[in-house]
Amino acid sequence: MAKYTKPRCPLHPGEILKIYAEDYGITAEQMAEAIAIPIRRVRAVLRGSSSVDVDLALRLARYFDTTPDYWLNMQRSLDLWTAERGPKSTDYEEIPCLKTPAQKREFSKKLKESTRPTPALAANNNPAPQKATLKKSAPKSV
Numbered sequence: 001m002a003k004y005t006k007p008r009c010p011l012h013p014g015e016i017l018k019i020y021a022e023d024y025g026i027t028a029e030q031m032a033e034a035i036a037i038p039i040r041r042v043r044a045v046l047r048g049s050s051s052v053d054v055d056l057a058l059r060l061a062r063y064f065d066t067t068p069d070y071w072l073n074m075q076r077s078l079d080l081w082t083a084e085r086g087p088k089s090t091d092y093e094e095i096p097c098l099k100t101p102a103q104k105r106e107f108s109k110k111l112k113e114s115t116r117p118t119p120a121l122a123a124n125n126n127p128a129p130q131k132a133t134l135k136k137s138a139p140k141s142v
Helices: 013-024 028-035 039-047 054-064 068-085 089-093 101-115 119-125
Strands: none
Touching: 013 039, 013 054, 013 068, 028 039, 028 054, 054 068, 068 089
16 A cells, blocks of 8 residues: 655644634634634644544635635545554555456456345335326316
8 A cells, every 4th residue: 555645744724724713813712603613622623633524624614715625635634644654554554455457357346246236126216107197177168
């Protein structure tokens, strides 16, 4: 497995959040109130002791007119970099790799077979469409 290619540790999203707060002239308290989360959560992210999760990413994206992916990708980059250099990193090296195209095709074939619905199951999940019958109304007499 190839290690994540960034030579230096990516910034924690809290570091970027500090820059946003400074640029907009807002405090952690104001931010917490505006995005409706506890101040301790904002402070933990700003310190780098807490991660940006999906909920927080959505709130920050809305507040700062960015995207949730912007915040989540920063967190993902940091998490990946840290995991590949952490105490478990040697465990990842011991996982076998499907190296030959034949091995990859065989794996793909087995995966497709295991996820293919059976005909009976498919019939229950996709019932035949019912024909709609329209009732003809009698013409109105004037």
